[in-house]
Amino acid sequence: MATTAKNMKGFYKQTKNKITGGISKSKPSSSRKVSPKHAATQGSDAAQPAALISHGSVDLNDDYNKEEEMLRQFDMNIAYGPCLGMTRLDRWERALRLEMNPPKEIERLLKTGKVQQDCLWQDEAEALYKHSRAIESHNLVSSSHPGLLC
Amino acid sequence: MEIDSEKIQQRKLSDYNNLQDERFEIQKEMYRGQQYSQIYFARLHLMRTLLYSLAPTWKPHLPVCKVLGLEEGKECIIVGTLFKHMKLKPCVLDEYSKERSVTPLVKPHNFMHPDDHLILEDESGRVKLAGSALSPAIYVTGVVVALHGKETSAGEFFVEDVLEAGLPPQIERPFELKENKYVVLLSGLSIGSSLANPLQFQLLVDHITGHLGDEKEAAQIVHVVIAGNSVEFPRKLISGQNLASKDQSTLYEPIKELDIMLNQIAAGVSVDIMPGLNDPANFALPQQPLNRCLFPGSAPYNTFRSCTNPHSFDVDNIRFLGTSGQNIDDLDKYSEAKSKLDFVERTLRWRHLAPTAPNTLGCYPFTDRDPFLIETCPHVYFVGNQDKFDNRLIKGPEGQLVRLICIPKFCETGIAVAVNLRNLECHTISFSIQLS
Numbered sequence: 156m157a158t159t160a161k162n163m164k165g166f167y168k169q170t171k172n173k174i175t176g177g178i179s180k181s182k183p184s185s186s187r188k189v190s191p192k193h194a195a196t197q198g199s200d201a202a203q204p205a206a207l208i209s210h211g212s213v214d215l216n217d218d219y220n221k222e223e224e225m226l227r228q229f230d231m232n233i234a235y236g237p238c239l240g241m242t243r244l245d246r247w248e249r250a251l252r253l254e255m256n257p258p259k260e261i262e263r264l265l266k267t268g269k270v271q272q273d274c275l276w277q278d279e280a281e282a283l284y285k286h287s288r289a290i291e292s293h294n295l296v297s298s299s300h301p302g303l304l305c
Numbered sequence: 306m307e308i309d310s311e312k313i314q315q316r317k318l319s320d321y322n323n324l325q326d327e328r329f330e331i332q333k334e335m336y337r338g339q340q341y342s343q344i345y346f347a348r349l350h351l352m353r354t355l356l357y358s359l360a361p362t363w364k365p366h367l368p369v370c371k372v373l374g375l376e377e378g379k380e381c382i383i384v385g386t387l388f389k390h391m392k393l394k395p396c397v398l399d400e401y402s403k404e405r406s407v408t409p410l411v412k413p414h415n416f417m418h419p420d421d422h423l424i425l426e427d428e429s430g431r432v433k434l435a436g437s438a439l440s441p442a443i444y445v446t447g448v449v450v451a452l453h454g455k456e457t458s459a460g461e462f463f464v465e466d467v468l469e470a471g472l473p474p475q476i477e478r479p480f481e482l483k484e485n486k487y488v489v490l491l492s493g494l495s496i497g498s499s500l501a502n503p504l505q506f507q508l509l510v511d512h513i514t515g516h517l518g519d520e521k522e523a524a525q526i527v528h529v530v531i532a533g534n535s536v537e538f539p540r541k542l543i544s545g546q547n548l549a550s551k552d553q554s555t556l557y558e559p560i561k562e563l564d565i566m567l568n569q570i571a572a573g574v575s576v577d578i579m580p581g582l583n584d585p586a587n588f589a590l591p592q593q594p595l596n597r598c599l600f601p602g603s604a605p606y607n608t609f610r611s612c613t614n615p616h617s618f619d620v621d622n623i624r625f626l627g628t629s630g631q632n633i634d635d636l637d638k639y640s641e642a643k644s645k646l647d648f649v650e651r652t653l654r655w656r657h658l659a660p661t662a663p664n665t666l667g668c669y670p671f672t673d674r675d676p677f678l679i680e681t682c683p684h685v686y687f688v689g690n691q692d693k694f695d696n697r698l699i700k701g702p703e704g705q706l707v708r709l710i711c712i713p714k715f716c717e718t719g720i721a722v723a724v725n726l727r728n729l730e731c732h733t734i735s736f737s738i739q740l741s
Contacts, residue, residue, distance in 0.1 A: 233428045233429070234428075236342075236343065236346035236347070236350070236428075237340070237342040237343055237346055239338075239339065239340065239342075240337055240338050240339025240340055240342075240343055240670075240672065241337065241339060241343065241672050242337070245672065245673070248673075249347075249672065249673040252673065253347070253350050253351070253673075254354075255350075277338075280338055281338050284338040
């Protein structure tokens with residue numbers, strides 16, 4: 156079945172899925188659509204990156220508002236460096252420290268807490284990271300690890 | 306019993322601080338899955354701001370543009386990070402490729418090849434570099450430079466001139482100190498290895514603490530720095546199998562011995578110990594201080610300091626900066642020079658301690674800064690664990706004066722280096738034991 160443009164958008168935009176446990180992050184959880192998974196089910200999901208599992212409905216209107224658009228422009232602006240691996244606020248603060256004069260609007264928005272604290276692709280990146288850690292831990296169990304300190 | 310009536314020598318005093326080391330500590334850093342693009346971005350941004358400020362004095366009439374803004378035939382200056390494409394550089398993908406014709410089975414010490422070429426990269430794009438002004442043999446991936454040239458019809462950037470950041474500004478050295486005060490630098494003790502002779506190290510310790518009879522000289526030593534590779538663990542024991550208790554104590558022997566010796570030194574003079582490649586510290590730079598629990602005898606002394614690698618400290622307002630050698634050894638694998646000091650000098654002129662990190666040298670993925678950027682010029686810049694002792698005094702355009710020192714491995718040469726704070730001169734202290 157051919158994917159329509161609408162479906163493609165849905166494919167890329169997934170509702171955020173938070174797997175409890177693993178890396179702890181200092182983010183207000185109230186700002187995210189969370190469907191927390193019980194630790195018991197984590198094993199089966201760890202085998203597949205979250206990118207391949209689409210959760211929830213295609214919400215075109217909710218996130219896609221003016222504020223999110225402004226934040227996305229901030230994410231995509233190369234002048235401020237890569238957006239992956241940092242929260243938007245951290246990236247804004249870095250831009251401030253490096254004297255790039257980032258717009259104060261963004262800081263205000265991010266501190267209200269009603270917007271996504273991470274850039275769009277952060278979750279996919281994290282899911283891949285957790286996925287690779289799961290594979291790694293499998294390998295550690297099955298083979299001897301020669302490192303003295305690791 | 307009559308006490309020796311000779312005057313007891315007092316060790317000279319000096320001020321010490323290592324506030325600069327804070328930037329090498331990673332306790333406050335949190336890993337959030339970031340990649341190395343962040344540290345490269347921080348490096349490029351900070352260096353580019355610097356180079357933009359130097360460009361007008363270098364070539365005032367030329368415009369500065371980004372890589373994407375290059376036009377054919379237009380002479381301009383571009384600033385970016387160098388990337389050296391190396392044929393022989395070990396690549397993890399080689400393990401998966403069917404043909405292995407290019408990668409030799411025996412790992413060469415140096416991965417250079419005549420076909421290596423340089424590429425300049427900034428956030429907008431990359432461009433291949435042509436011309437002989439920039440030699441791929443000297444430069445490595447990760448150096449940020451400004452280039453003057455123009456784009457050719459072949460789509461390459463023909464380089465006419467290069468601008469490196471140059472020596473950073475230096476705090477003025479305090480005016481002539483009246484007396485000679487020495488800082489002793491040593492590295493590569495490798496206690497526990499078959500090369501290390503415990504008697505040699507004991508002689509050094511006795512010399513520093515004044516027990517060899519030369520108290521006058523020893524009293525002039527105000528600080529000791531041990532730059533890495535102080536222990537060597539028996540490799541055959543580290544195989545991933547559970548250790549029997551007998552093996553466990555054998556594994557711990559080198560550290561115990563080191564602690565005993567450090568205890569003797571710390572009792573008399575302030576000593577810093579830096580981790581090296583073989584020490585029980587983390588692998589990636591900046592290496593964190595060796596845990597104080599490893600030194601139960603020495604840790605209680607306030608003269609004992611466990612420091613990071615790289616390590617920066619001030620003694621009597623003379624700034625020292627040094628590493629345990631990994632940065633220079635990595636440069637040796639990916640570029641060439643007539644002597645190791647050339648590598649050391651280059652890192653200073655590029656204002657970056659370890660330009661090959663994180664490309665080929667393990668590094669922590671910092672997000673908002675690059676701690677290896679050299680912001681103030683040290684007065685003494687030392688590198689440990691080298692093959693032989695070497696030193697050079699270099700002068701900068703703004704009156705900077707730096708003593709570059711390659712500290713040889715003590716287990717192989719029995720040589721330690723003493724630097725005179727009064728005039729930045731250095732000499733060796735060597736111990737040899739010949740049993741005839």
